[in-house]
Amino acid sequence: MAVPQSRSVWSRILDVASLAATPLAPSHYLELVSPLRATHTLNARVEAVHDEGDGTRTLTLRPGRGFRSHRAGQYVRVGAAINGRVVTRTFSISSSPDRRDGCIAITVKATPDGKLSRFLVHDVRPGAYLTIAQAQGSFVQPEGAPVRPLFVTAGSGITPVMSMIRTFVARGTMPDAVHVHYARTGETALFATELASVAAAHPRYRYVLVTTREGHGARARFDRAALDALVPDWQSREAWACGPQGMLDAVEACFAAAGRAQHLHLEAFHAKLAPRDAKATGGRVRFGLSRADVEANGQTSLLEVAEAAGIQAAHGCRMGICHSCDVTMVSGCVRDLRTGAEVNEPGIRVQICVHAAAGNVDLAL
Amino acid sequence: MTFPIVMNPETRDRFGAEIDAVQRDINASLGDRDRRYIKRMIAIQRGLAVAGRLTIYASLPLLPTGLPFLAVIGLGSFTLGIAKILENMEIGHNIIHGQWDWMNDPSINSSTWEWDNVCPADQWKHSHNVVHHTWTNVMGRDRDVGYEILRVNPTQPWHPAALGQPVYNALLALLFQWGVAVHDIDIGGMKSGKTTWEQERVKLRGVARKAAKQLTKDYVLWPLLAGPFFLYVIGANAFANMMRNVWSYMIIFCGHFPDGVHHFTEADVAEETRSGWQLRQTLGSCNIEGGALFHVLSGNLSHQIEHHLFPDMPSNRYPEAARRVRAICARYGVPYNSGSLTRQFGTTLRTIFRLALPGGGGERLARA
Numbered sequence: 001m002a003v004p005q006s007r008s009v010w011s012r013i014l015d016v017a018s019l020a021a022t023p024l025a026p027s028h029y030l031e032l033v034s035p036l037r038a039t040h041t042l043n044a045r046v047e048a049v050h051d052e053g054d055g056t057r058t059l060t061l062r063p064g065r066g067f068r069s070h071r072a073g074q075y076v077r078v079g080a081a082i083n084g085r086v087v088t089r090t091f092s093i094s095s096s097p098d099r100r101d102g103c104i105a106i107t108v109k110a111t112p113d114g115k116l117s118r119f120l121v122h123d124v125r126p127g128a129y130l131t132i133a134q135a136q137g138s139f140v141q142p143e144g145a146p147v148r149p150l151f152v153t154a155g156s157g158i159t160p161v162m163s164m165i166r167t168f169v170a171r172g173t174m175p176d177a178v179h180v181h182y183a184r185t186g187e188t189a190l191f192a193t194e195l196a197s198v199a200a201a202h203p204r205y206r207y208v209l210v211t212t213r214e215g216h217g218a219r220a221r222f223d224r225a226a227l228d229a230l231v232p233d234w235q236s237r238e239a240w241a242c243g244p245q246g247m248l249d250a251v252e253a254c255f256a257a258a259g260r261a262q263h264l265h266l267e268a269f270h271a272k273l274a275p276r277d278a279k280a281t282g283g284r285v286r287f288g289l290s291r292a293d294v295e296a297n298g299q300t301s302l303l304e305v306a307e308a309a310g311i312q313a314a315h316g317c318r319m320g321i322c323h324s325c326d327v328t329m330v331s332g333c334v335r336d337l338r339t340g341a342e343v344n345e346p347g348i349r350v351q352i353c354v355h356a357a358a359g360n361v362d363l364a365l
Numbered sequence: 366m367t368f369p370i371v372m373n374p375e376t377r378d379r380f381g382a383e384i385d386a387v388q389r390d391i392n393a394s395l396g397d398r399d400r401r402y403i404k405r406m407i408a409i410q411r412g413l414a415v416a417g418r419l420t421i422y423a424s425l426p427l428l429p430t431g432l433p434f435l436a437v438i439g440l441g442s443f444t445l446g447i448a449k450i451l452e453n454m455e456i457g458h459n460i461i462h463g464q465w466d467w468m469n470d471p472s473i474n475s476s477t478w479e480w481d482n483v484c485p486a487d488q489w490k491h492s493h494n495v496v497h498h499t500w501t502n503v504m505g506r507d508r509d510v511g512y513e514i515l516r517v518n519p520t521q522p523w524h525p526a527a528l529g530q531p532v533y534n535a536l537l538a539l540l541f542q543w544g545v546a547v548h549d550i551d552i553g554g555m556k557s558g559k560t561t562w563e564q565e566r567v568k569l570r571g572v573a574r575k576a577a578k579q580l581t582k583d584y585v586l587w588p589l590l591a592g593p594f595f596l597y598v599i600g601a602n603a604f605a606n607m608m609r610n611v612w613s614y615m616i617i618f619c620g621h622f623p624d625g626v627h628h629f630t631e632a633d634v635a636e637e638t639r640s641g642w643q644l645r646q647t648l649g650s651c652n653i654e655g656g657a658l659f660h661v662l663s664g665n666l667s668h669q670i671e672h673h674l675f676p677d678m679p680s681n682r683y684p685e686a687a688r689r690v691r692a693i694c695a696r697y698g699v700p701y702n703s704g705s706l707t708r709q710f711g712t713t714l715r716t717i718f719r720l721a722l723p724g725g726g727g728e729r730l731a732r733a
Contacts, residue, residue, distance in 0.1 A: 020586045022578045023479035029415060032408050041472055084400035086469045316495030319639070321676045323463035323475050324495055339389060348469050349476060 035129050036064040044078075044132045046124055047103055054188040056109040056156060057121045058094065063104060063132055069097050070104065070135030072167040073160040073240070073267075078106065079131040082119050086131070088347065089116045092160035092242070092267070093135060098170040104135075107190065109156040139240065139267040141167075146175050147238040150231060152222065152251055154182035154243030158190050160267055161242060165198060165205070174202045178231050182222065182243065184213045222250045224257070235260060242267040275359065276333055276342045283360040287311055288330060290365060301337060302327075302352035306365060313352065313365060320354035327352050332361030369627060369648065369700055374638070380697045381640025387689045388675050391682050395467055402681045403456075403465055403473060406661075410451040417445030418587060421601045425594050442601035446608030447662070452481045453613060454664025455680060461486050462494060463677040483576040484546040488568055492549035498676050502621060502649035503629045509621065510628065512537065512544060513553065517622050517716055519726035530721045534714075541610035541617075546572045612662070615710055616653070620669040623651045624712035625702050646673035647694060652687065652703035659706075660684065670701065 018026050024040075031038035036045060044061040051057055070076065070093055079088035095105035110121035124130075139160055141149070151161045158181055168174040183189035189209055199207040208230055212220040227234055235258060241251045248266050255264040281298030285305055296305040303325055306313040316324030320338060326349040333344040335358040342358050343350065350363070372380070420441030427434040457480030459465070465473045479486050492508065500506035504520060511517040515534060516527045537544050549568055554560040583602040588595035627648040634645065653659075653667040660667050660683075668683035671690055678686065694701040719725050 017586070019578055019581050022582050023481060023575075024411075029411055032411055081397070081400055081468065081470070084396040084398075084468055086471075316491070317499040319499070319642070321498055322490070322494035323466065323677065324490060326463070326466070326476060338385075339392075345469065349466060349474070 036062065038064060039066050042066055042132050042134070043129050044104075046126050046128045046130065048126055049124065052107060052190055054109070054190075055121060056107060056190060058105050058107045059120060059124065060095075060103050060105050061130065061132065062102065067132070068134055071140040072097060072163040073140040074135040074137040074163075075139075075160065075267075076104065076106070076135045077133040078116070078120070080116060080119055080124070080128075082115055085345075087116045087119075087345070088131070089114075090136075092137075092139075092163070094159040094162045094166075096163055096166035096170050098167060107156060107159045107162070137267070139242065139265055140164075142238075146173075148176045148236065149178075150234055150237035150239040151177065151179040151181075152239060152241040152243070152247075153179070154222075154247045155184075156190060157241075157243030157247075157267070159242075161240060162191055164240070165195070168205075169198060169202070174204050176204045178206045178208065178234075178237065180208045180210060180222075180227075180230055182210050182212055182220075182247065185211050186214070222247055222254070224254045227254060238263050238265075240265045240267075276344050277359060278342065280333065280335075280359040283332070283357040285357050285360070286362045287365045288362060296357040296361075298335065298356050298358060299337070300356055302334065302350070302355055302357065302361070302363065305357070306352065311365065315353055318353045320351050323351060325351060325353045328364040330362040330364055332357070332363075333359040334361055368633070368644070370698055372644070372697070372699075374640075376697065377640045377644060378638070380693065380699065381638075381643045383693045384640075384643050384674055384690065387686050387693075388678060391675075391678060391686060392467070395679065395682075399679050399681060400468055400470075403460075403468075403679070406451065406455055407473075410448055410456055413444055413451070414448035417441050417443075417448055417605065420444060421598055422591060425591060425597065428594070428597075438597060438601050442604040443608070445602065445605035446612075449481055449605055449609040450612050450662055453609060454616070454666065455661055456480075456664075457482065457486075458664050458666070459680045461490060464679045466677070467679075481579070482542050482545065483572065483579050484542060484548070485571045485575045488549040488571060489545070494676070498673065500634075501646055501673055502627065503631060503634055503645075505631060508548065508551075508553075512548065515717060516720040517713075518628050519720065519724070520628070521720075523720075523723040527721050531718055534717050538611050538614040539607055541614040542606070546576065615706075616663045616666050618713050619653050619706065619709040620650060620666060622713040622716060623702065623704065623709040624716070625700065626651050627700075643674060644699065646670070647690075647699055647701070649673070650702070651709055652701075653706050653709050654703055655706060670703075 020026070021029060027038045027040040031041070031043070035043040043064045046059055047062050048060040049057055050060070073092070075090045075092045077088050077090050079086050091106040091108060093104050094107040095103070108117050108120045110118045141164055153161050161179065165179070179195070181189065186192065186209065189211070192209060195207045199205050210220060231237070239251075239255065241248060241264065245268055248268060252261070252264065252266065255261050282296050284293060285296045285302065286293050287306060287309065290311045292309045292311060294305060294309045296302070303313055303315055303318065313327070314324055316322035329346065329348055329350045331346045333342055334350055334355040335342050337354050337356055352363070352365070418441070421438055424434050424438035424441055427437055457478065460473055460478045461475050461480065463475040466475050471477065475490070497507055497509045502510060504510060504518065511521065514537070515530050516523065550565050551560050555562060555565060583606060584599050587602060588598040591598045629645060629649070634641070637645070647670055650669040650673045652670050653663065655667060665680035665683045666672055668687045671678070671683045671686045672680070674690065675686060691701050691703070
């Protein structure tokens with residue numbers, strides 16, 4: 001609850017004045033002339049795009065008023081309308097929070113099935129506006145005592161670590177750090193030039209580039225033996241790892257076997273989308289807010305599934321016209337019983353009276 | 366009260382399948398063009414609202430000039446009235462229907478949208494989206510048939526109070542948003558024990574909260590800016606609100622009350638299938654013909670038939686849907702009630718005046 005006593009007279013005056021725009025807020029009008037000054041939503045302007053090669057691009061974004069900086073290693077939600085539909089995904093910030101211009105950078109690799117990543121890499125132009133949210137995430141350096149970090153990154157999983165390294169450089173606080181980065185080839189390794197020069201200028205930072213397609217043979221994949229060879233003192237380091245799920249699983253297993261699990265920080269960088277399977281019929285439905293977890297078939301509407309589970313779900317027409325029963329789908333895949341179309345976009349609102357489970361579903365109901 | 370056409374269930378299902386195909390085709394083609402449409406409409410509406418209010422203030426220095434003052438303040442309040450019409454109809458009503466939910470845009474979504482009207486959006490969603498759109502023109506179920514104060518169908522029993530309905534009708538036109546605001550209060554339900562005063566009081570409190578904000582905006586805060594000339598601003602804002610009231614009343618009354626519209630009994634819909642529902646929506650709604658600007662200002666409710674068949678289809682696609690629906694109806698011999706504003710509103714007014722008196726059934730049925 002807000003503490004009313006602590007509110008200034010000025011903020012009360014602003015509250016009353018903003019009634020002049022009711023049922024909107026003054027920010028809705030301001031946004032039309034100055035999108036970065038809006039407070040009801042957070043926008044960012046694309047200031048520059050930089051091609052990193054290999055289908056990867058760095059976008060420099062100027063966040064709107066109200067963006068509260070970030071810590072190195074955190075990620076931000078970015079949204080854009082593609083074919084009229086807003087798609088949001090999270091991206092690690094690759095720039096340092098110490099940037100003087102107040103901008104943030106995200107480095108995005110276009111993946112074949114990545115709607116938003118392909119849009120950001122191929123279609124977005126400087127001057128475009130995207131929606132963002134406050135930075136989040138606990139994949140960060142401890143603020144207190146310095147540690148001796150080990151970074152294990154692969155592909156575009158390097159982005160949050162890049163933010164950390166740039167921050168060490170900017171602040172002149174480079175610790176005794178080892179950075180093992182996996183890339184397919186030396187040419188496609190993200191930020192390789194910058195990191196090589198950081199290593200040259202900062203003897204305490206050791207950059208180990210492992211190329212998985214050229215020459216590294218048995219050490220080309222992460223495992224215990226490779227780690228022992230590359231970083232003999234890894235067991236005395238605090239580790240941060242970011243990359244594809246397969247690599248993270250290997251890192252996690254290695255640290256768990258050595259009893260060092262509590263010294264490992266992980267960040268996955270692929271949105272986990274439920275598979276869109278035309279043959280899927282039904283699945284487990286989790287009603288998170290009602291704490292119910294039930295099996296559903298592919299023909300019964302989620303509204304009926306909820307009711308059978310004893311959940312009183314708001315509803316109206318029960319035929320897909322009134323939108324009284326719309327519920328946010330946290331994750332999973334549902335099928336429109338009228339058209340047969342599958343939807344797996346996390347965060348989308350689903351008309352539960354005309355949708356059925358097409359695989360496992362997690363609903364905010 | 367019976368269906369004007371005889372259609373066997375198989376034919377009706379084929380009719381319904383063709384109607385469904387219209388919806389499927391249009392939904393599949395939604396994209397950037399449609400998003401640009403609603404974003405631009407919202408920007409235009411907000412621009413007009415600001416321009417209208419500023420023009421009202423700009424008129425005040427002209428106060429001593431008489432006629433020029435009236436022209437400028439008139440222009441200001443007319444512009445504000447247009448802004449309110451767009452906000453309530455093409456934008457608010459349609460967003461609250463979920464027509465733009467497909468964009469997955471949290472700032473343009475039926476679950477969070479609130480409109481510039483004293484009726485709270487959540488109550489509107491129940492009285493309109495649920496009750497009216499599900500039970501369209503079913504006597505005793507659809508509370509939009511005469512809004513429980515007007516006798517618009519001869520099967521509604523006559524009562525001496527109906528003698529006053531030309532007056533109630535005029536008052537409803539002027540104060541339409543207030544009628545809409547209290548429409549979800551189920552007075553009949555309280556009498557029959559279906560609901561209680563405690564339940565309905567919660568809704569009234571919601572209306573009071575919303576109305577307090579709306580009234581503060583138009584009749585306190587903005588007038589205060591004009592200092593000693595506040596009364597002129599109150600007048601101009603009241604004109605804008607009333608202009609919106611009368612216009613939306615007129616468009617909405619043309620949706621279901623003109624001559625030739627059909628009403629149904631609960632028995633008619635007892636075993637209703639999806640195609641039966643589609644047929645009822647078609648027979649129970651009336652379109653108004655006009656130009657592109659007229660359609661936008663009506664919130665595309667001039668395509669009432671298509672709106673009832675596809676309540677959550679983006680309104681900018683109704684003209685295209687209407688061409689196909691009309692052709693389907695022609696092929697199946699389903700009456701498609703479409704006429705000019707004069708015809709639709711004229712016959713609506715005639716019905717309201719005629720049914721103030723007892724009877725009124727015979728010749729109407731013959732005409733239909």
